[in-house]
Amino acid sequence: xxxxxxxxxxxxxxxxxxxxxxxxxxxxxxxxxxxAMTQATEKVTWDxxxxxxxxxxxxxxxxxxxxxxxxxxxxxxxxxxHSFNSPIDHTVIGSTALARNDEMVISAINVxxxxxxxxxxxxxxxxxxxxxxxxPRNDLSPYRGQYNxxxxxxxxxxxxxxxxxxxxxxxxxxxxxxxxMSYIGxxxxxxxxxxxxxxxxxxxxxxxxxxxxxxxxxxxxxxxVEPWIINGWQSYGMFNQLPGLGCNVTWRPNESIKLLxxxxxxxxxxxxxxxxxxxxxxxxLIRYYKGSPKHGINKAAMSxxxxxxxxxxxxxxxxxxxxTKGPAQYFGSWMxxxxxxxxxxxxxxxxxxxxxxxxxxxxxxxxxxxxxxxxNPYAPxxxxxxxxxxxxxxxPGDQFTGWDCSTGLRWMPNQGVEFKVEWVHRESSVPYFxxxxxxxxxxxxxxxxxxxxxxxxxxxxxxxxxxAAFLFRL
Numbered sequence: 001x002x003x004x005x006x007x008x009x010x011x012x013x014x015x016x017x018x019x020x021x022x023x024x025x026x027x028x029x030x031x032x033x034x035x036a037m038t039q040a041t042e043k044v045t046w047d048x049x050x051x052x053x054x055x056x057x058x059x060x061x062x063x064x065x066x067x068x069x070x071x072x073x074x075x076x077x078x079x080x081x082h083s084f085n086s087p088i089d090h091t092v093i094g095s096t097a098l099a100r101n102d103e104m105v106i107s108a109i110n111v112x113x114x115x116x117x118x119x120x121x122x123x124x125x126x127x128x129x130x131x132x133x134x135x136p137r138n139d140l141s142p143y144r145g146q147y148n149x150x151x152x153x154x155x156x157x158x159x160x161x162x163x164x165x166x167x168x169x170x171x172x173x174x175x176x177x178x179x180x181m182s183y184i185g186x187x188x189x190x191x192x193x194x195x196x197x198x199x200x201x202x203x204x205x206x207x208x209x210x211x212x213x214x215x216x217x218x219x220x221x222x223x224x225v226e227p228w229i230i231n232g233w234q235s236y237g238m239f240n241q242l243p244g245l246g247c248n249v250t251w252r253p254n255e256s257i258k259l260l261x262x263x264x265x266x267x268x269x270x271x272x273x274x275x276x277x278x279x280x281x282x283x284x285l286i287r288y289y290k291g292s293p294k295h296g297i298n299k300a301a302m303s304x305x306x307x308x309x310x311x312x313x314x315x316x317x318x319x320x321x322x323x324t325k326g327p328a329q330y331f332g333s334w335m336x337x338x339x340x341x342x343x344x345x346x347x348x349x350x351x352x353x354x355x356x357x358x359x360x361x362x363x364x365x366x367x368x369x370x371x372x373x374x375x376n377p378y379a380p381x382x383x384x385x386x387x388x389x390x391x392x393x394x395x396p397g398d399q400f401t402g403w404d405c406s407t408g409l410r411w412m413p414n415q416g417v418e419f420k421v422e423w424v425h426r427e428s429s430v431p432y433f434x435x436x437x438x439x440x441x442x443x444x445x446x447x448x449x450x451x452x453x454x455x456x457x458x459x460x461x462x463x464x465x466x467x468a469a470f471l472f473r474l
Contacts, residue, residue: 045171045218049255053287055195055303055337056188060415064474065113072113073125076472077191080104084464089438089445093367093459094426096138096208097191097198098467099130101434107131107469110157110190119166121174125158135208138365140270141237143375149236153179157189157209171218180214182207182234183248184262184281186305186335192473195303195410198424198465200335200354201402202305205363206281207234212243224250233268233277240267258285264309269362272314277362279309279331298341305354306334311362316396327397329360346412353405361394367432369439370450371457390456392432401429408467418471424464431459 052059065072081092083101092098099105112125132154142149160178185203187194198204212230219225228246231238244266251259262281269275282305289300309331310318316329335354341347358364366373373391376382383389408422426433437458441448 042166043171043221045221045224046252046255047221049252051252051255051258053299053301053339053341054258054285055301055339056186056193058193059412060473064416069117070113070115072474073110074472074474075108075110075190075192076106077108077110077129077131077469078105078471079107079197079467079469081465081467083434085433085435085460087434087436087438087458088443089369089434089440091369091434091439093371093434093439094204094365094432095198096131096135096204096365099134101465105130107191112158119164120161121164121176122161123158123180124156126155127157128155136236137368137374139235140374141232141235141239143377144237144239144270153211153236157181169217170220173218174216175213176216177213179209179211179236182210182262183260184264184279185307186281186283186303190473191469192418192471195337195339195348195350196352196406196408197420197422197467197469198404198406200337200352200404200406201356201426202307202333202335202354205331205333205356205358205365206279206307209234210244210246211236222252222254224248226250230266232266233264233279235268239270240273242267244268256287256290259283269311269314275311275314275316277309277311279307281305281307294344296342298343298345300338300340302336302338303352304334304336308332311360316360321397327359329362329396331356331358331363333357348410348412349408350410351405351407353403355401355403357401359399360396361398361400364394364400366394367392367434367439367457367459369446369457370441371439371459388457389450392459399429400432402432403427416473418469420467420469420471422467422469424467425462427462429461431461433460433463434458435460 051057052061063071081098081101090101090103092101106129108127108129108131110125110127115122136150136154158180160176160180162174162176165173181189185206187199187203189208210230214226214228217225226248230244232244246264248262260283264279266277268277285303287301291297311329312318315326317325319328319330321327333356337350337352339348339350370388370390371392372388373394374387375385376387404426406422406424408420411419435458438444439457440446441450442455
């Protein structure tokens with residue numbers, strides 16, 4: 001009996017040790033591969049690299065949980081923000097991180113984790129809070145056909161199952177099916193992994209999620225290649241008849257440098273089968289200084305991202321306007337951030353910003369309220385078929401250029417807690433941000449009709465705001 005107990009105890013300790021050596025999940029580029037990758041019989045891509053400094057990556061070096069077959073994950077994101085435009089309805093325009101001004105907001109609560117059993121793997125993360133309303137709103141694919149996909153998936157941000165093929169290439173191959181995070185735009189969907197809180201235009205106007213299949217191929221100690229077959233560009237469903245195709249290539253020659261490219265091709269204009277979209281997203285990250293972890297400046301790093309893309313066909317013509325093919329419809333943007341850590345890596349200061357142009361506005365985050373251009377499923381013939389009576393237009397040829405800058409301080413007393421204070425300035429070439437009058441009604445309440453009142457949404461070309469955020473992660 002004692003021998004059986006000893007064998008059982010030894011087995012449990014071995015399983016706990018195996019789980020403890022697993023990598024923590026990097027939600028932005030999917031580097032978590034489960035305990036199967038840590039076995040001595042298989043090599044590990046990026047083995048021994050410190051990636052906690054990277055913008056858009058998990059800053060923890062390990063999980064506090066050591067449970068066989070399952071690694072839990074709990075994230076809480078709360079914020080309070082003030083716009084100096086002081087909109088009467090407290091509504092934030094043009095952000096997926098923020099929703100309400102001058103209020104304390106639970107932006108996101110994410111609970112779930114990673115499952116591993118042998119080579120089988122899976123991940124599920126729920127999402128509750130304001131982002132479960134703000135982000136799915138930007139996917140119009142649920143308007144096609146029956147069943148409300150936006151509500152069906154609203155409270156999930158990640159949910160996939162997969163299999164790890166061992167001893168293939170350098171570190172194996174993962175094949176995952178389901179809902180997973182996008183890497184386009186560098187920033188992670190989870191604010192706990194980003195340097196800045198309010199993402200620059202480049203990141204906030206590109207997808208946060210994909211629904212489909214991804215294949216992660218660990219080609220060498222420094223290289224990962226990841227093809228995708230997905231429903232479309234941040235779409236739960238499919239807009240036309242063809243799936244979207246994409247690929248991520250990430251190269252880390254050492255732990256101080258990261259280069260990646262994400263490239264996408266699809267048909268994502270509802271009902272316009274002949275309109276095709278291409279997008280290329282490219283980032284470079286470098287930790288250019290690493291000092292003593294106990295004195296002075298501990299480390300310093302920079303991230304730079306540049307995107308270019310276009311739509312072509314069915315009335316639009318990529319980068320040049322044409323009398324026969326239509327106006328130019330493309331996307332060009334960049335963003336740069338610098339981050340310095342000090343006080344034993346418990347304090348951080350960052351600054352940066354970016355620029356974006358998007359003729360046709362096909363990737364611009366649409367205003368809400370009475371300025372919304374989205375279809376109205378409850379009254380499809382009213383207001384020209386849109387929710388708002390004064391919609392922000394997204395027609396071919398409509399121009400939009402924006403730029404932003406921000407700076408902030410981070411206090412990180414431990415790996416699971418962060419307090420952040422940030423100042424942000426944003427401008428656009430056309431009225432876009434919420435002004436003092438808001439975008440809802442003369443009183444600011446959606447229960448008040450605007451019909452016949454002469455009132456219009458108060459959109460302005462710039463805004464300044466401060467943000468305070470509390471972030472928690474286990």
